[in-house]
Amino acid sequence: MRRKLLGPLLLLLIIVAACQNEPEKRADDAELAEEQAREEEKEQPEKGQEEPEEAEYEINEMFSIVPIDKANEKVALLTIDDAPDKHALEMAQQLKEMDANAIFFVNGHFLETKEEKEVLKEIYDLGFVIGNHTYSHPSLPSLSESEQKEEIVQVNDMVEEITGERPLFFRAPFGENTDYSKELAAEEGMELMNWTYGYDWEEQYMSKEALTDIMLNAKELDDGANLLMHDREWTAAALADIVTGLREQGYEIVDPADIKTKNVN
16 A cells, blocks of 8 residues: 555655745745846846937038948038027927928027927927027137036027037037137037038018028029028028928938938947
């Protein structure tokens, strides 16, 4: 009788031992899974800091937009200065409807009120890149280094507070940089951005028809053209026709996100 019970008894003891070891095994498995999850998390970019994409274009010394490799050469960049004054949002909405991108270079004195901040956030949420155009639009060579720093860094702080992102491009008022503003822009992670041509501040082009004509037929219009425009009534009126005319001439409106910056390889 004892011999007959030995086999089942031994089997029962093995099962009991296995059950006693199961919680310990589960704990070990859970600990291993946690460790693997921590390692995978380390390999992921931090929240809000996506892996930079490879840029297709860069800015040359003449501030034209040139392909890095085999990207389309026949492109034009749209830039809107002195935003967001009275027409920037309207211009952004027009461009969005036309699937055309642009950089909106902002002045800090247009970002003081709640309403102005909401306008900038709406422009940003439409997908547009926001650039730094100083706080009060001064001639930088006329300022001390500390004054230049205040004009530039203050705008970066304001834009970041409103959009969650600091500007990647800096445009000095009147295109007048100093050695210090260049150094400071680099420290702030911004690329310098002037332009290749623009006309909407000249009195003879302060109408929709005249501005459209010169922007589409200027001798400076060429591959990689960097078009300077402003937040103005006549520019807003001409914008759609300018975009349409550029495309009819075979120009692709370049996405600023494809331009090499200090944060894009």
